[in-house]
Amino acid sequence: MDIIPLPARIEPHPGEFRLENETGILVDSANHWNADYLRGLLSAPTGSHLKDFPINVMTEAKGVKNVISLRLNPELKQLSREGYRLDVRPEAIVIEAPGIAGVFYGIQTLRQLFPEEIEERHLVSGVDWCLPCVFIEDTPRFSWRGFMLDEGRHFQGKETVLLTLDLMAFQKLNVLHWHLTEDQGWRIEIKKYPKLTEIGSQRAGTSKTMLGKQHDGIPHSGFYTQDEIREVVAYATERHITIVPEIEMPGHSLAALAAYPELSCSGGPFEVALHFGIFPDIYCAGKETVFTFLQEVLDEILELFPSPFIHIGGDEAPKARWKKCSACQRRIREEGLKDEHALQVYFTNRIADYLDTKGRRVVGWNEILQKNLIQSAVVQFWVRDRLHLLDAIRTDKRAVVMSTYLDTYLDHSYCLMPLSRAYRYEPVPVELDDNNGGSILGLEFPLWSEWIPNRARLDYQVYPRLTAMAETGWTLKDKKDFKEFLRRLEKFLIRLERLGVHYAPLKDAEPSRLKQLFCIFTIAQPQTRTAK
Ligand code: ACM
Ligand code: ZN
Numbered sequence: 001m002d003i004i005p006l007p008a009r010i011e012p013h014p015g016e017f018r019l020e021n022e023t024g025i026l027v028d029s030a031n032h033w034n035a036d037y038l039r040g041l042l043s044a045p046t047g048s049h050l051k052d053f054p055i056n057v058m059t060e061a062k063g064v065k066n067v068i069s070l071r072l073n074p075e076l077k078q079l080s081r082e083g084y085r086l087d088v089r090p091e092a093i094v095i096e097a098p099g100i101a102g103v104f105y106g107i108q109t110l111r112q113l114f115p116e117e118i119e120e121r122h123l124v125s126g127v128d129w130c131l132p133c134v135f136i137e138d139t140p141r142f143s144w145r146g147f148m149l150d151e152g153r154h155f156q157g158k159e160t161v162l163l164t165l166d167l168m169a170f171q172k173l174n175v176l177h178w179h180l181t182e183d184q185g186w187r188i189e190i191k192k193y194p195k196l197t198e199i200g201s202q203r204a205g206t207s208k209t210m211l212g213k214q215h216d217g218i219p220h221s222g223f224y225t226q227d228e229i230r231e232v233v234a235y236a237t238e239r240h241i242t243i244v245p246e247i248e249m250p251g252h253s254l255a256a257l258a259a260y261p262e263l264s265c266s267g268g269p270f271e272v273a274l275h276f277g278i279f280p281d282i283y284c285a286g287k288e289t290v291f292t293f294l295q296e297v298l299d300e301i302l303e304l305f306p307s308p309f310i311h312i313g314g315d316e317a318p319k320a321r322w323k324k325c326s327a328c329q330r331r332i333r334e335e336g337l338k339d340e341h342a343l344q345v346y347f348t349n350r351i352a353d354y355l356d357t358k359g360r361r362v363v364g365w366n367e368i369l370q371k372n373l374i375q376s377a378v379v380q381f382w383v384r385d386r387l388h389l390l391d392a393i394r395t396d397k398r399a400v401v402m403s404t405y406l407d408t409y410l411d412h413s414y415c416l417m418p419l420s421r422a423y424r425y426e427p428v429p430v431e432l433d434d435n436n437g438g439s440i441l442g443l444e445f446p447l448w449s450e451w452i453p454n455r456a457r458l459d460y461q462v463y464p465r466l467t468a469m470a471e472t473g474w475t476l477k478d479k480k481d482f483k484e485f486l487r488r489l490e491k492f493l494i495r496l497e498r499l500g501v502h503y504a505p506l507k508d509a510e511p512s513r514l515k516q517l518f519c520i521f522t523i524a525q526p527q528t529r530t531a532k
Pocket of ligand 1: 315316365382
């Protein structure tokens with residue numbers, strides 16, 4: 001059976017279940033949405049209406065035949081909140097779980113037992129809608145199975161985000177880290193500060209090369225209104241995906257400073273960046289107005305996103321401006337801080353404390369991990385100081401999300417990060433005997449979008465590496481096997497193709513050693529900005 005991610009336990013049985021026009025869905029009161037979702041998947045390609053069986057039939061369900069039954073079962077205590085049981089027998093299919101998320105994931109597994117034509121959104125005739133009998137019991141390894149989408153560099157738009165959520169759900173991923181602000185663009189409407197989008201969401205062109213000064217002169221713009229954000233969040237919530245918004249600070253904030261230059265140390269003026277890299281102008285840490293601004297922006301973010309986690313970036317914040325700024329230097333003196341690095345800790349802690357009072361946990365890139373960082377803050381590890389991270393895990397039980405950049409960055413070429421490397425990434429550091437009581441919340445694969453102008457390019461970079469990650473996030477380590485994964489992946493790719501995903505073919509995703517060696521020399525070149 002070609003299921004991705006590989007379930008914890010699979011026991012095939014003789015026989016098969018056949019979906020027919022008369023097949024119905026038997027559903028308890030908690031699973032009406034799941035039933036509609038399942039109907040939405042199956043009805044169009046099969047032509048079956050999959051009518052609900054009335055609830056009184058449910059109570060005497062034993063004799064009911066030719067149904068798919070979705071129900072909660074609080075007695076399945078061995079499964080986590082996201083676990084499920086799927087039993088396919090000739091007379092009925094039963095999906096049961098301790099919670100509705102588990103039933104939803106059971107549906108995603110069931111979907112992969114059907115012939116691949118099930119992924120079409122139109123009637124497919126001539127297919128025998130048969131699936132093999134099997135008993136599956138399944139539960140995830142990690143609670144954070146994430147994908148990061150950077151829309152600061154390139155705005156993709158709502159349709160792409162909704163499709164991303166659908167594909168994430170299909171792969172049992174449950175965190176969309178939405179990187180919404182950058183030097184090159186501010187992508188979310190903030191009512192109190194309209195210039196963030198009036199000015200900050202537009203730029204006059206986009207860099208043509210990684211290092212050169214040329215840009216294409218083609219204006220790029222786009223942002224999400226708050227109504228659109230609400231729609232996307234609701235769509236994600238239905239699919240059991242938490243959207244963790246990222247409002248980057250104090251660095252990577254040039255688009256905001258172009259709109260409100262008084263929030264910088266120098267006062268500006270600035271323009272939204274046309275080039276990529278790390279920029280020296282960042283939020284001033286000495287001015288109280290900066291904290292007022294950020295808290296008021298975050299107030300609107302908290303209204304829009306129910307996520308318990310709010311990402312505040314924190315990476316790549318150069319200290320040159322703070323060194324020369326009288327307000328920043330006064331803050332250092334008055335707070336008794338050692339230097340500008342300690343000033344960033346002060347900055348992070350003020351925001352983290354503020355979010356803590358609102359009942360939310362801060363997430364930041366590992367640069368925020370310093371002495372005195374608030375205990376509730378989650379660290380997303382991407383680079384450098386591994387020993388420091390291990391120390392924080394061992395002594396402070398620091399919660400972390402693992403995104404070691406050479407193993408997880410989806411914008412990297414397949415030469416640098418072939419599919420096998422993505423698959424073999426192990427989020428729990430080898431130095432730890434186990435998961436240290438759950439310190440490692442899970443893993444995340446980020447897509448930085450400097451060279452991702454459209455969905456075709458996005459698909460090519462993301463798939464199939466994100467599919468590999470999905471298996472690491474869900475399946476127990478000792479059940480993973482790359483060769484065997486490749487066999488299942490072949491079938492999965494056919495499904496992705498039917499869903500309209502422009503994935504990288506395996507000859508690109510897993511280049512030969514010779515090709516890898518050769519293309520190391522091309523890494524310094526920008527990747528083509530069009531789809532292959
Ligand atoms: C990062 O890649 N700057 C987090
Ligand atoms: Zn300053």
